[in-house]
Structure formats: structure tokens, C-alpha cells
Amino acid sequence: MSEAKHNRANADGAEPGRDMQHIVTSADVAREAGVSRSTVSRCLSGDRRISDATRKRVQETANRLGYHVNKIARSMNTRKSDLIGLVTSGLSDPFRVEFLDKLILAIQQSGYRPLVIDVSDPAQMGTSMMHLLQYQVAGVVVTSGSPPPEVGVHFLKRNVPVVLVNRAGRLEGADVINCDNVRGGEMAADLLLETGKTRFGFLNVKGGTFSGNVRGETFVSRLAPRLANGDISFTPLVCDSADYDGGFNAALKFLATPETAPNAIFCAKDHIALGLLDAARFELGLRIPEDIAVVGFDDIAAARQGAYQLTTVCQSATKLAEMTVDRLRQRIRGDALTDQRLILPVEMTRRRTA
Amino acid sequence: MSEAKHNRANADGAEPGRDMQHIVTSADVAREAGVSRSTVSRCLSGDRRISDATRKRVQETANRLGYHVNKIARSMNTRKSDLIGLVTSGLSDPFRVEFLDKLILAIQQSGYRPLVIDVSDPAQMGTSMMHLLQYQVAGVVVTSGSPPPEVGVHFLKRNVPVVLVNRAGRLEGADVINCDNVRGGEMAADLLLETGKTRFGFLNVKGGTFSGNVRGETFVSRLAPRLANGDISFTPLVCDSADYDGGFNAALKFLATPETAPNAIFCAKDHIALGLLDAARFELGLRIPEDIAVVGFDDIAAARQGAYQLTTVCQSATKLAEMTVDRLRQRIRGDALTDQRLILPVEMTRRRTA
DNA sequence: TCGTTGAATGCACACGTGTGCATTACCATT
DNA sequence: AATGGTAATGCACACGTGTGCATTCAACGA
Numbered sequence: 081m082s083e084a085k086h087n088r089a090n091a092d093g094a095e096p097g098r099d100m101q102h103i104v105t106s107a108d109v110a111r112e113a114g115v116s117r118s119t120v121s122r123c124l125s126g127d128r129r130i131s132d133a134t135r136k137r138v139q140e141t142a143n144r145l146g147y148h149v150n151k152i153a154r155s156m157n158t159r160k161s162d163l164i165g166l167v168t169s170g171l172s173d174p175f176r177v178e179f180l181d182k183l184i185l186a187i188q189q190s191g192y193r194p195l196v197i198d199v200s201d202p203a204q205m206g207t208s209m210m211h212l213l214q215y216q217v218a219g220v221v222v223t224s225g226s227p228p229p230e231v232g233v234h235f236l237k238r239n240v241p242v243v244l245v246n247r248a249g250r251l252e253g254a255d256v257i258n259c260d261n262v263r264g265g266e267m268a269a270d271l272l273l274e275t276g277k278t279r280f281g282f283l284n285v286k287g288g289t290f291s292g293n294v295r296g297e298t299f300v301s302r303l304a305p306r307l308a309n310g311d312i313s314f315t316p317l318v319c320d321s322a323d324y325d326g327g328f329n330a331a332l333k334f335l336a337t338p339e340t341a342p343n344a345i346f347c348a349k350d351h352i353a354l355g356l357l358d359a360a361r362f363e364l365g366l367r368i369p370e371d372i373a374v375v376g377f378d379d380i381a382a383a384r385q386g387a388y389q390l391t392t393v394c395q396s397a398t399k400l401a402e403m404t405v406d407r408l409r410q411r412i413r414g415d416a417l418t419d420q421r422l423i424l425p426v427e428m429t430r431r432r433t434a
Numbered sequence: 435m436s437e438a439k440h441n442r443a444n445a446d447g448a449e450p451g452r453d454m455q456h457i458v459t460s461a462d463v464a465r466e467a468g469v470s471r472s473t474v475s476r477c478l479s480g481d482r483r484i485s486d487a488t489r490k491r492v493q494e495t496a497n498r499l500g501y502h503v504n505k506i507a508r509s510m511n512t513r514k515s516d517l518i519g520l521v522t523s524g525l526s527d528p529f530r531v532e533f534l535d536k537l538i539l540a541i542q543q544s545g546y547r548p549l550v551i552d553v554s555d556p557a558q559m560g561t562s563m564m565h566l567l568q569y570q571v572a573g574v575v576v577t578s579g580s581p582p583p584e585v586g587v588h589f590l591k592r593n594v595p596v597v598l599v600n601r602a603g604r605l606e607g608a609d610v611i612n613c614d615n616v617r618g619g620e621m622a623a624d625l626l627l628e629t630g631k632t633r634f635g636f637l638n639v640k641g642g643t644f645s646g647n648v649r650g651e652t653f654v655s656r657l658a659p660r661l662a663n664g665d666i667s668f669t670p671l672v673c674d675s676a677d678y679d680g681g682f683n684a685a686l687k688f689l690a691t692p693e694t695a696p697n698a699i700f701c702a703k704d705h706i707a708l709g710l711l712d713a714a715r716f717e718l719g720l721r722i723p724e725d726i727a728v729v730g731f732d733d734i735a736a737a738r739q740g741a742y743q744l745t746t747v748c749q750s751a752t753k754l755a756e757m758t759v760d761r762l763r764q765r766i767r768g769d770a771l772t773d774q775r776l777i778l779p780v781e782m783t784r785r786r787t788a
Numbered sequence: 789t790c791g792t793t794g795a796a797t798g799c800a801c802a803c804g805t806g807t808g809c810a811t812t813a814c815c816a817t818t
Numbered sequence: 819a820a821t822g823g824t825a826a827t828g829c830a831c832a833c834g835t836g837t838g839c840a841t842t843c844a845a846c847g848a
Contacts, residue, residue, distance in 0.1 A: 103592065105833095105834060105835090106834070106835070107834080115797075115798085116797065116798045116799080117798090117834090117835085118797070118798060118799080118800095118836080118837075119796085119797060119798080121835065121836060121837085122797090122836090122837090125836080129795070129796065129797085130796070130797080131795080131796060131797090134796085134797085148564060148567065148568055149568060149834090149835080150568060150570070150833090150834055150835070151568040151569055151835095152506055152509045152510050152515065152568075152569060152570050152833090152834080152835095153510055153803095153833070153834035153835045153836095154834080154835055154836075155506045155803095155835090156506050156507055156510045156802095156803050156804070156805090156833085156834075156835070157802075157803050157834080157835045157836050157837085158803085158835085158836065159803070161506065163549070170535055170539075171525070171531050171532070171534060171535035171538075172535065172735075177525050177531055178525070180525060181524055181525035181526065184525075184550055184552050185524075185552060185554075188551075188552055193549060193550070193551070193569075194549070194550045195517070195547060195548070195549055195550075196538055196547070196548045196549075196550055197542075197547070198538050198539060198542055200539075210502060213502065214502055214503060214504060214505040214506075215505055215506060215547075216504070216506050238457065324735070324739060328740070354739065354741075355739075357741070358739055358740030358741050359740065361740070361741075362740045362741070363740070381526075381678070382736065385678060385708065385709075385712055386682070386712030386713065386715070386716045386717070387708075387711070387712050387715075387716070387741035387742065388741065459803095459804060459805085460804070460805070461804080469827075469828090470827065470828045470829080471804090471805085471828090472806085472807075472827070472828060472829080472830095473826085473827060473828080475805065475806060475807085476806090476807090476827090479806080483825070483826065483827085484826070484827085485825080485826060485827090488826085488827085503804090503805080504803090504804055504805070505805095506803090506804080506805095507803070507804035507805045507806095507833095508804080508805055508806075509805090509833095510803085510804075510805070510832095510833050510834070510835090511804080511805045511806050511807085511832075511833050512805085512806065512833085513833070
């Protein structure tokens with residue numbers, strides 16, 4: 081008997097429970113309750129074969145000793161943890177934060193725990209996702225970036241489901257959930273056409289994102305007939321970053337001469353729209369929506385605030401989170417066999433900017 | 435040999451690496467490289483005793499087979515994972531989100547992984563924190579709520595460090611990190627006194643929070659001499675929720691009659707201040723800062739935006755996160771012996787609302 | 789009374805890793 | 819040549835749990 085590595089006192093069996101450093105295991109409960117360790121395990125997992133008498137006794141002893149399952153050890157045996165990996169990049173994008181908020185809640189209520197992985201560098205996406213496998217995660221949700229195709233097979237091989245949310249989905253074995261970017265782009269076009277404005281613009285981040293590109297493309301498609309007529313004009317607008325500052329600086333750059341600048345602008349996302357609004361109003365002295373009509377996308381909390389009252393396409397973070405977790409659970413349970421592509425409906429929320 | 439539980443093909447040893455479901459373990463690498471499993475383990479952990487030749491050979495085989503350490507198994511053995519528990523409640527508070535953003539980054543850069551626990555119900559705080567112990571976490575950061583004293587001993591017993599950030603700290607064995615609420619309250623008072631306004635107010639959420647109470651108390655203390663003179667007046671203001679809506683509704687309630695209402699208001703946090711500002715400007719038609727001067731606390735991103743330009747006490751989320759992780763690492767390493775209480779300096783950031 | 793059945797429980801293995809100690813091999817010193 | 823020392827590696831145990839199979843025991847029908 082080595083007993084050297086972990087210095088437990090009372091190795092000879094005299095009152096082992098009194099050891100300060102000792103952590104209660106199922107073996108302790110078993111000894112104390114006068115049953116085998118298997119019985120303890122079965123009692124706590126609700127196995128029907130255990131008699132009510134012993135079940136009760138075991139549960140009482142477990143409570144008395146303050147026993148808690150060691151989930152690491154359990155995962156070691158079952159080869160599956162109750163962790164769900166969340167791949168994201170920072171918490172600066174307001175809509176993603178709202179989504180993560182609901183997602184974390186939904187994950188917890190399903191009995192899982194979120195393990196967050198932050199990938200700021202897209203090139204590290206692959207290795208970061210592989211890191212998740214080291215923790216035997218039960219599933220993964222990707223909310224940022226696009227995982228390289230080769231990681232898909234590793235998750236497939238281990239039956240670890242992957243859900244891509246609002247991403248370009250080329251990943252084999254993964255489900256894809258998107259809000260209805262197509263319908264959103266169309267609704268934005270329809271509403272801006274109603275305003276009677278004639279110089280249209282779509283503001284997106286340089287290089288574009290998957291969601292943003294789809295929104296922009298369908299926006300333009302919807303304008304196409306009127307563009308062909310020559311009734312209206314369209315200008316693509318590009319900003320350096322997909323956030324408030326990006327929108328702010330873009331406004332300074334593109335709206336400096338209001339007579340010719342676009343006056344009906346669809347922004348790829350609300351956060352950009354907020355910056356645009358502030359620069360237009362407070363730096364350039366433009367009136368909203370008289371001088372410029374603005375439509376955003378997402379319906380983040382700030383869009384509802386008095387200072388902005390942004391007209392925007394609303395996608396529900398709550399529903400998106402529920403869909404995500406539902407799908408994850410289906411796959412974990414083994415129900416879902418084929419990859420699926422789900423679409424969350426969107427709505428137009430009309431406020432004061434268009 | 436049972437071989438029934440986990441259905442591995444090729445149990446007889448013929449080309450075991452070709453099994454589809456098989457996951458590469460250190461034993462595979464050992465066999466392939468012609469060494470013992472111990473040697474593999476030592477190579478990958480950088481043990482000096484291994485000769486350069488075998489180290490190189492082992493690392494090459496590991497890469498070739500695509501071996502990744504099973505961290506669950508490692509944790510099982512070492513009784514410590516590289517997970518750090520983050521106790522929070524939702525992602526609706528902007529400053530907490532900014533802090534978590536930086537914190538997650540800092541945690542990852544130190545080689546750890548954040549495991550998020552969301553406690554919406556304060557009564558569940560205790561059990562939720564106990565859940566963290568099931569994952570053998572290396573440490574815990576509490577950013578919301580106040581853990582009940584009895585959980586402290588469990589973490590102490592297992593040498594799992596706990597850091598409370600911007601919380602009331604009564605927890606034995608835990609470090610406490612706060613921003614300088616005292617100095618912040620004083621600075622807010624000084625600045626608002628400078629404006630020449632005479633009717634002072636402090637807006638906090640009903641019931642108060644630890645940080646908010648300290649800010650309010652020192653604010654009033656600083657006003658005390660002038661209050662005693664009768665130069666100025668002070669009214670405590672209370673809102674229902676510690677967010678935008680709370681501030682908004684409070685403004686409607688308390689600022690309806692501008693002649694007698696407070697005109698120099700210190701808000702316990704920026705998020706509340708934003709709501710107050712919008713209601714005051716857009717609902718009540720008040721001018722800022724001519725009619726009402728407002729000072730916030732935190733310096734969240736929105737405070738910098740053109741629509742608000744909030745004058746506020748700035749605490750750096752980045753520095754707060756760095757301090758937190760530094761302290762965690764010290765304790766994990768075993769350097770830090772006694773509980774510590776750290777204070778992050780704050781600064782006044784003057785913008786347009788006071 | 790004996791064999792059969794079914795419920796309740798224990799035994800023993802497996803999960804994949806880190807590490808103390810023993811062992812081997814090789815070289816320098818006496 | 820014998821001895822001592824050191825560098826490199828293997829053996830074997832432990833971590834705490836879930837679960838297939840064997841075992842026990844009581845009840846019951848023939």
C-alpha cells in the first residue's frame with residue numbers, strides 16, 4: 081500500500097470521515113449505509129430495481145454525509161459529460177449577447193452546463209473546437225465564425241452534435257439555424273419603398289458576413305424592378321467594423337453631402353445603425369426620418385430605447401435559443417438522423433426611424 | 435474479458451487503429467512509438483528526464499495519430515480541472531457583460547476555460563456553487579449575488595480559490611475585489627456641487643445593492659457640510675429595477691414637476707442613468723444638463739455614444755478582469771495565503787450630462 | 789419437499805491519465 | 819575489474835464512477 085501520493089490520514093480505517101481533506105465518495109456512502117457501491121450508484125440514478133427501503137436509507141446517508149457525484153469521474157466512465165461548448169468571439173455584439181443569455185438559460189434548464197470558448201482569431205477556430213472534444217462535451221453551438229470542414233468529421237465520429245447559428249453552414253453532420261434573412265431583406269426594402277425616398281443604400285461591414293450578405297442581396301433584389309425603372313438609385317455602403325463606431329464613421333463619410341447621399345438606408349445590423357443614427361443627428365444635423373430613413377436588423381434592446389426608437393427587423397433571441405437547444409437535445413437523444421436547416425421567422429418592428 | 439459494454443471491434447488486436455469509433459489514447463501512441471504509456475505522458479508534459487530522441491519520436495507519432503489528451507481523465511487523476519467557474523446572473527447588465535468579456539479572455543490566455551453558471555434565483559446560489567465542485571473547478575469568480583457563508587468552507591477544504599468581484603464580501607477564504615466605490619461617490623458629489631445645482635438626488639434600485647449603497651452613502655457624506663448649511667437639499671430616489679426601464683420609469687415618477695424635483699442626480703449605475711436621460715429628454719422635455727445634471731457610474735460603452743454622452747465614474751473592466759485572474763492564479767499556485775481585499779481605482783469621465 | 793421464478797444486491801471490470809518507485813543501461817572513478 | 823552514480827524508461831497503482839453479469843434469497847406452485 082503506497083499511500084504516499086495523496087496523504088490521507090486514517091488509512092487504517094479509524095473514522096475515515098473525520099479527515100479534513102477527505103472528500104465524500106459513493107464508497108463512503110456505501111460503507112455508512114451498509115450496502116455496496118453499486119447500490120448507491122443505482123439509488124441516485126433512480127434505478128427501479130432497488131427496494132424502497134434501501135433507496136430511502138441510502139439517500140438519507142448521502143445527504144447526511146454531504147455526498148455529491150463527481151461528474152468528472154462519471155464522464156470518465158460514460159465517455160460523455162453534460163457540458164455544451166459555446167463557440168463565440170467576445171461579448172461586444174449586442175444581439176449575440178442577448179442570444180447567449182437566453183441560450184445559457186435554456187442549456188441550464190435542460191440539465192447541461194455551458195463551456196465557453198472564445199475565438200477571436202478565425203484561424204484558431206479549428207483547434208479551439210478540437211479542444212472542446214477534450215472535455216467530452218455533449219454538444220457544441222457555434223455562434224461566431226465558420227468552422228473548417230475537417231473538424232466536422234471528428235464530431236461526427238464521436239456523435240457530438242454541432243449546431244451553427246446564423247452562420248454559413250457547410251459543415252457535414254451539423255445542423256444550421258438561421259433567422260429568415262431573405263424575408264428580412266425584403267421587408268426592409270418594402271418599408272423603405274413606402275417612405276417615398278429615392279436614394280437607397282445598404283450598409284454592411286467590409287468583406288461582409290454571411291447573414292449580412294444575404295440580407296443585402298435580397299434587399300437589392302426587392303428593389304430591382306424600381307431600379308430598372310430608374311425611379312430610385314442604390315449605393316452599397318461599407319464600414320470598417322460591424323459595430324457602433326463602424327456605423328458612426330460610415331455616416332460621417334457617406335452622408336456628408338445630404339443632397340446626393342442615400343436617404344433610405346438599410347443597415348446589416350442594429351448596432352451599426354445606432355452609430356449611423358448618432359453621427360447623422362448629432363454630427364451632421366440631419367433629421368430622422370425626414371432627411372434620412374433608417375432600418376436595422378435584430379431588434380436589440382438599445383433599439384427600443386427612447387434615444388433611438390429604431391425601426392428594425394426583429395428576430396427573437398429567445399426563440400432562436402430554444403430552437404438551438406431543442407435541436408441539440410434531439411441529436412443527443414439520437415432522434416435526429418439527418419442534417420437539418422431551420423429558419424426562424426422575422427417580423428418588422430416599426431418605430432421612428434423609417 | 436467482457437467487451438460487451440463498449441462494442442469495440444478488433445478486440446483481438448488486429449489493427450486496432452482502424453476502428454471507426456476508436457478514439458486515440460496515449461496507449462495507442464505508446465504502442466505505435468514502441469515505448470511505455472508513462473513515457474508518452476512524460477513527453478507531452480515536458481518532463482526533462484526523457485531523452486531528446488524519444489521525445490521527438492513520441493511527439494511525431496502523437497501528431498500523426500491525431501492524439502489529444504483526454505482532460506476529463508487527467509482531471510480524474512490530478513483531482514483538478516482547468517475549468518474556472520463563473521457565477522453570474524444573466525447577461526442583461528451591460529457593465530457585467532463587459533467585465534465577463536474581458537474576464538473570459540484573460541482566463542483563456544492563462545490556459546483555463548470558463549464554465550458559466552447562471553443564478554437567477556439568489557436562493558439557489560449556494561447549491562449552484564456546490565455544483566461547480568462536481569466539475570473539480572480550479573477556481574471560481576462570483577460576479578453576481580452573495581454566496582451564503584456555509585459554501586465557503588467547502589471551497590476552502592478543497593483549496594479551490596474564490597474571488598468575489600464588486601460584491602459584499604463576507605466569505606471566509608475568499609478574496610474580494612471592488613472598484614473604489616467610496617472615491618467614486620465622492621467624485622460624483624464634487625462634480626455635481628461644481629455645477630451650482632442645489633437639489634441633489636441619488637437614484638438606486640429598490641432594496642439597494644452592495645456597490646450602490648456604498649456609492650450613495652459616500653455621495654451623501656460628501657454633501658453633508660453643504661446640507662448642514664442648508665445650501666442644498668437631498669432626496670433619495672428609488673427605482674424598481676436596476677436597468678434602463680427602471681431609470682426611465684423613475685424619471686417619469688420623480689421628475690414630473692421640474693421646479694421642485696432634484697436637478698443634480700447621481701445614478702448608482704450607467705444603465706439606470708440612460709433610462710433616466712431618455713425619459714427626462716424625450717418624455718418630459720427637459721434639457722440636459724441645463725435643467726438636470728446627471729452623473730452615472732461604470733462608463734459602459736453606451737455612455738460614450740453620441741446619443742448619451744454621459745458624464746460618469748469610470749471603472750476599467752479590463753483591469754478588473756486582470757486583477758481577478760492574477761489573484762486566482764496566485765491562489766492556485768499556492769502563493770496567496772491570506773484573504774485579500776483589493777480596490778480598483780476609478781476616474782471621473784466628464785462628458786455632456788454634468 | 790423441491791424446483792422455479794423474480795426481485796434485490798454485490799462483484800469486478802473499464803474508462804484514460806499522472807506519477808512514485810523500481811529497474812535497466814551506460815559511463816566514470818577507484 | 820569492481821563499484822558507484824546517473825540518466826532513461828517501465829511497472830503498477832490510484833483517481834470515482836456506471837453497469838453487465840453472477841449471486842443470493844424469499845416466495846410460490848407442483
